[in-house]
Amino acid sequence: MQYLALVYYSEAKMAELTTDDWDALNRECIACGEDLTANGQMLDGRPLMPTDTATTVRVRDGKVTVTDGPFAETREQLAGFYLLEARDLNQAIQLASKIPPARYGSVEVRPVRELKSEGNEPYSGLGSNL
Amino acid sequence: MRGTVERIYQAENRRVLATLIRLLGDFDLAEEALHDAFMAALKQWPDDGIPDNPRAWLVSAGRFKAIDQIRRRSRHHDAVADMATEALIDEDAIADDTDHSIDDDPLRLIFTCCHPSLARQAQLALTLREVCGLRTEEVARAFLTKTPTIAQRIVRAKTKIRDAGIPYEVPERSELPQRLDSVLAVIYLLFNEGYAPSEGDDLTRPDLAEEAIRLGRMLADLLPEPEVLGLLALMLLHHSRRPARADANGDLIRLEDQDRSLWTRALIDEGCALVPRALSPNGIGPYALQAAIAALHAEAETFSDTDWAQIVGLYEALYRLSPTPVIALNRAVALGMSQGAAAGLAAIDALMSDEALQHYHLTHAARADFCRQLGRTEDARRAYQRALTLTALVPEQRFLQRQLASLGR
Numbered sequence: 422m423q424y425l426a427l428v429y430y431s432e433a434k435m436a437e438l439t440t441d442d443w444d445a446l447n448r449e450c451i452a453c454g455e456d457l458t459a460n461g462q463m464l465d466g467r468p469l470m471p472t473d474t475a476t477t478v479r480v481r482d483g484k485v486t487v488t489d490g491p492f493a494e495t496r497e498q499l500a501g502f503y504l505l506e507a508r509d510l511n512q513a514i515q516l517a518s519k520i521p522p523a524r525y526g527s528v529e530v531r532p533v534r535e536l537k538s539e540g541n542e543p544y545s546g547l548g549s550n551l
Numbered sequence: 552m553r554g555t556v557e558r559i560y561q562a563e564n565r566r567v568l569a570t571l572i573r574l575l576g577d578f579d580l581a582e583e584a585l586h587d588a589f590m591a592a593l594k595q596w597p598d599d600g601i602p603d604n605p606r607a608w609l610v611s612a613g614r615f616k617a618i619d620q621i622r623r624r625s626r627h628h629d630a631v632a633d634m635a636t637e638a639l640i641d642e643d644a645i646a647d648d649t650d651h652s653i654d655d656d657p658l659r660l661i662f663t664c665c666h667p668s669l670a671r672q673a674q675l676a677l678t679l680r681e682v683c684g685l686r687t688e689e690v691a692r693a694f695l696t697k698t699p700t701i702a703q704r705i706v707r708a709k710t711k712i713r714d715a716g717i718p719y720e721v722p723e724r725s726e727l728p729q730r731l732d733s734v735l736a737v738i739y740l741l742f743n744e745g746y747a748p749s750e751g752d753d754l755t756r757p758d759l760a761e762e763a764i765r766l767g768r769m770l771a772d773l774l775p776e777p778e779v780l781g782l783l784a785l786m787l788l789h790h791s792r793r794p795a796r797a798d799a800n801g802d803l804i805r806l807e808d809q810d811r812s813l814w815t816r817a818l819i820d821e822g823c824a825l826v827p828r829a830l831s832p833n834g835i836g837p838y839a840l841q842a843a844i845a846a847l848h849a850e851a852e853t854f855s856d857t858d859w860a861q862i863v864g865l866y867e868a869l870y871r872l873s874p875t876p877v878i879a880l881n882r883a884v885a886l887g888m889s890q891g892a893a894a895g896l897a898a899i900d901a902l903m904s905d906e907a908l909q910h911y912h913l914t915h916a917a918r919a920d921f922c923r924q925l926g927r928t929e930d931a932r933r934a935y936q937r938a939l940t941l942t943a944l945v946p947e948q949r950f951l952q953r954q955l956a957s958l959g960r
Binding site: 424427507508509510511513514515532 | 668718
């Protein structure tokens with residue numbers, strides 16, 4: 422199964438790191454990515470520029486609206502992602518727990534959904550209608 | 552004969568279901584398969600006789616019924632169904648099933664239902680439903696929630712188990728501590744719902760408490776970790792007092808007033824024997840400490856023989872591990888028992904700034920007891936009245952009313 426590990430942290434808190442600490446964390450992330458890739462457990466992954474570079478796109482009734490910034494003000498912001506290959510959720514959690522920024526913020530693990538042209542089950546995130 | 556088949560089914564169906572869930576990887580399909588296997592047993596056993604290993608027979612019958620079911624559905628969704636069928640009829644994979652792995656299936660199921668990526672409420676609902684076999688209506692009653700709410704919670708949890716790839720396994724040793732926390736917490740919640748329901752007319756629900764103990768024993772057999780033994784000991788020792796906790800009218804009898812000869816000796820012996828094993832030298836956990844406290848109560852011949860000084864010490868250690876308001880309250884009460892009502896009252900008053908404790912009936916009930924002992928009748932009356940407004944459990948309300956009445960006017 423594929424899992425997307427979304428890395429979140431507080432940008433304000435990260436901005437307080439010294440250059441040396443920030444470099445050390447980045448070096449750790451590079452090493453972590455190389456390890457996971459060598460094991461065939463990481464398919465892709467990128468860090469992102471800070472949220473003040475973000476633009477949010479929505480389409481409503483065929484009309485595109487573009488707004489500044491991330492979709493919501495939260496304490497932690499999306500900082501990057503790892504696309505992982507794991508046997509099951511337990512292994513995905515184990516791999517995600519090795520992602521260094523997990524120590525500063527959080528890593529959200531989401532299974533990748535297969536996009537099919539038909540036979541898709543109703544979107545379960547909304548809860549089934551009982 | 553029908554009665555015999557039903558008895559065997561009652562004894563085996565939870566284990567058979569657990570194995571079918573592992574083999575089929577699908578809760579709903581497994582439940583259907585279990586039902587079909589039971590129907591087949593009702594039809595065949597009266598003619599063919601009871602099989603030597605009824606559990607294995609039911610698993611095998613359920614598996615073939617599920618294959619039929621998948622084949623019937625496969626006219627609609629071919630590829631997935633074919634894969635599932637192939638996996639199911641892969642005899643080599645089935646042959647790998649030793650008795651041991653089938654014995655572990657209920658435990659795998661508990662770990663699956665208590666996966667930390669499910670909300671605590673969903674873990675408990677799913678465990679009660681799938682592991683304990685309670686009907687959805689019964690789970691709803693245990694939570695005082697509407698049946699559709701619980702049904703939806705269970706459906707969502709099952710969907711997440713399937714879609715997020717939550718595995719059906721006892722986790723690896725390195726992952727065990729965090730996973731075990733969830734499992735122990737759920738079993739303890741289940742026990743508490745049976746030992747002290749949060750509302751209603753009955754003081755206890757022994758069926759839930761006994762199911763929790765059964766799960767605790769199973770877990771202790773398979774994973775004799777100190778905290779597992781601690782939780783089991785704690786439940787056994789609490790449950791041993793059940794016959795003495797209520798009078799003929801269903802009214803609550805406090806620990807100090809209980810007839811200790813009614814306590815179940817066998818449960819006390821079993822619980823006390825586990826306590827030393829639970830108090831592991833490599834770090835003592837909260838269940839072990841609570842079990843040690845319960846053992847001191849169980850071993851005291853009378854209420855006044857209780858070793859309160861040692862209980863205070865154990866509560867201090869417990870509070871350091873898990874600094875919750877309720878543990879702080881228990882420590883304050885134990886202090887009052889050990890050093891006198893004035894010390895107890897001072898300790899409780901020092902906790903009164905905590906909002907959770909302000910709204911907890913036992914805070915006021917304990918405060919009232921100490922006030923009464925100190926001759927502060929008016930303060931005691933006010934505290935009992937406050938406690939009365941805060942509990943929804945009918946026998947507890949009656950108890951508090953009796954306490955109030957005994958203060959005189």
